[in-house]
Amino acid sequence: MQVTIYYSQDDKYLLKLVDQEARQERKSRSAAILSILEEHFEQKKRIGQILVDLGRVNAKKIEQALELQQKKNDSRPLGEILVDEGCVDNDSVNRALAIQDRFQKN
Numbered sequence: 001m002q003v004t005i006y007y008s009q010d011d012k013y014l015l016k017l018v019d020q021e022a023r024q025e026r027k028s029r030s031a032a033i034l035s036i037l038e039e040h041f042e043q044k045k046r047i048g049q050i051l052v053d054l055g056r057v058n059a060k061k062i063e064q065a066l067e068l069q070q071k072k073n074d075s076r077p078l079g080e081i082l083v084d085e086g087c088v089d090n091d092s093v094n095r096a097l098a099i100q101d102r103f104q105k106n
Contacts, residue, residue, distance in 0.1 A: 051096045
């Protein structure tokens, strides 16, 4: 996918900051921008919300899994319940956990 960003002279300083971060993390400018966007949108979300954002499961399935967890007094993590119920695969849960973990440490 290709995205074009239009910016004014007033925004040029932001691109300098992005370029600095990209150099520090040894990423491309595009990867740095996507990391910043991911952090902005995902930093305070719970795993179910992140999985929905990733398009791996719908909100209804999250609600059902949470209800199942509550009704059965199930202490398993939500991601494990979703995998066991066949709603999502392990790789998706691991990706969501990695996103969540990266931003909750800061």
